[in-house]
Each structure stands twice: as C-alpha cells, then as structure tokens.
Amino acid sequence: MENSNKEQKSPTDAVKAAAIPEVLVIEAVVDITKESIRCFTDYMKCREHEVTERHRITAQLKAINEAINAKKEMYIATLEKNHDKIKEAYAMGNMVVKSALETGNTEMVRETYKFIISMSTIVGDQADGIMSKFINSNDTTILLK
Amino acid sequence: MKDIVTEVNELIINARQSYYNYLKEQEMAATEREKSITQIKALSTALRAKREVMQVFTKNFFDERKMLRDMADNALNKAIETGDVELAQITMELIEFEYSKNLFEKLNHII
Numbered sequence: 313m314e315n316s317n318k319e320q321k322s323p324t325d326a327v328k329a330a331a332i333p334e335v336l337v338i339e340a341v342v343d344i345t346k347e348s349i350r351c352f353t354d355y356m357k358c359r360e361h362e363v364t365e366r367h368r369i370t371a372q373l374k375a376i377n378e379a380i381n382a383k384k385e386m387y388i389a390t391l392e393k394n395h396d397k398i399k400e401a402y403a404m405g406n407m408v409v410k411s412a413l414e415t416g417n418t419e420m421v422r423e424t425y426k427f428i429i430s431m432s433t434i435v436g437d438q439a440d441g442i443m444s445k446f447i448n449s450n451d452t453t454i455l456l457k
Numbered sequence: 458m459k460d461i462v463t464e465v466n467e468l469i470i471n472a473r474q475s476y477y478n479y480l481k482e483q484e485m486a487a488t489e490r491e492k493s494i495t496q497i498k499a500l501s502t503a504l505r506a507k508r509e510v511m512q513v514f515t516k517n518f519f520d521e522r523k524m525l526r527d528m529a530d531n532a533l534n535k536a537i538e539t540g541d542v543e544l545a546q547i548t549m550e551l552i553e554f555e556y557s558k559n560l561f562e563k564l565n566h567i568i
Contacts, residue, residue, distance in 0.1 A: 359481075362487065369495050395520065402524045425547055439517065440563060440567055
C-alpha cells in the first residue's frame with residue numbers, strides 16, 4: 313500500500329523539492345546589491361577624480377598659454393626696443409657720414425663706420441641672447457608630469 | 458542547490474565588477490587623452506610663439522642690413538663720384554661686415 317502511495321507522487325511535488333530555498337535567493341540578491349553599490353561608489357569616486365583631473369589639465373593649459381603669450385609679447389617688445397636702439401644709432405651715424413662726405417672728411421667716415429660696426433655687434437649679440445633665451449625656454453614641460 | 462545559487466551569484470557579481478572596472482578604465486583613458494591633447498595644444502602655442510619671435514628677429518635683421526646698405530650706397534656713390542679710393546675701401550669693408558653676418562648661422566647657433 314505504501315509503495316503504491318510513493319509511486320503516485322505528483323510532478324508538482326518533485327518541482328517543489330528541487331526549488332531553491334527563498335533564503336538563499338534573498339541572500340544572493342543582498343550580496344549582489346551590496347557589491348553593486350560598492351562597485352558603483354568606487355566608480356563614482358574614480359569618475360570624480362578623473363573629471364577633476366581633466367578640469368585641472370584644462371586650467372593648466374589655459375595658464376600655460378597665457379604665460380607663453382605674455383612671454384612672447386615681452387620678448388618681441390624687447391627685440392623691437394633693441395632694434396629701435398640700433399636704428400637710432402644708424403640714423404645718427406648716417407647723419408655724421410653725410411656731413412663728413414660733404415666736407416670730404418674720410419677719417420670721420422671711418423670712425424663712424426667703426427662706431428656702427430661696434431654698435432651692430434653689441435646690439436646684435438643682445439638680440440641673439442634674447443632670442444636664444446626665448447627659443448630654448450620650455451614652458452610646456454610641466455604638463456609632461 | 459546552494460552551489461548553483463553561489464555560482465550564479467558570483468557570476469553576476471563578477472559581471473558587475475568587470476562592468477564598473479571597464480567604466481573606470483574609460484574615465485582614465487579619457488583623462489589620458491585629454492592630457493595628450495593638452496600637451497599638443499601647449500606645444501603648438503609654444504611653437505607659434507617661437508615662430509612669431511623668430512619672424513620679428515628675422516625682420517629686424519634684414520631691416521638693419523637694408524639701413525647699413527643704404528648708408529654704404531650713398532658713401533660708395535660719393536666715392537665713385539670723387540674718385541676717393543680710401544672712402545670706397547672703408548665703405549666696402551662695412552658692406553663686407555654686414556654681409557658676413559649669416560642669419561641661418563645665427564639661428565642655428567641660437568637654437
């Protein structure tokens with residue numbers, strides 16, 4: 313009699329027996345949720361850090377551009393000032409040479425030429441120095457860090 | 458049964474972790490990209506500035522040469538007019554001095 317009862321077990325009973333206990337499922341869901349929150353928080357932290365870093369880089373670029381342009385203006389102004397100085401010297405020399413040519417004073421012309429050559433060398437060297445300093449300056453290295 | 462639940466649980470958690478790790482890497486890659494772009498922009502600004510300064514330097518160099526040449530031309534004409542050999546000689550020395558200055562040599566020395 314008992315044997316015949318066992319054989320008569322319905323398919324629903326079999327599924328019930330195989331079903332996952334609710335507690336296990338709840339535990340799993342809780343685990344997943346906890347881990348998801350942890351991962352999300354971690355990601356948000358990283359994102360905030362990266363966004364801030366990108367803002368810093370952009371701001372630094374702006375500052376570097378401003379610095380380079382300011383420096384450029386300064387160097388151009390110095391070169392122009394230098395050039396004006398030599399222009400003045402040449403104009404003066406030209407005046408003296410003209411007057412010396414009128415009177416036929418070759419010695420005066422020679423001395424004026426000496427002065428011009430000397431001025432040209434001094435001011436030229438100064439201009440070379442200004443250029444060299446600017447060309448070899450490296451304002452962008454800070455970004456490489 | 459517990460094993461299956463644990464397996465599925467680990468699978469989902471791993472998938473989640475991988476996804477967020479991927480997102481983090483994307484953020485970091487975006488920052489690196491931004492850094493490279495910024496570097497190129499800064500280098501290009503520096504290069505542009507250097508070119509502008511060089512242009513001024515070159516312009517001044519040729520202006521100076523022209524001024525000296527004009528001065529020398531006047532003196533040389535006068536020397537030819539009057540037949541003054543000494544004046545012609547010192548004037549040509551001045552021209553020689555001016556033309557012995559080589560712009561590219563200067564630039565090479567500077568750079």
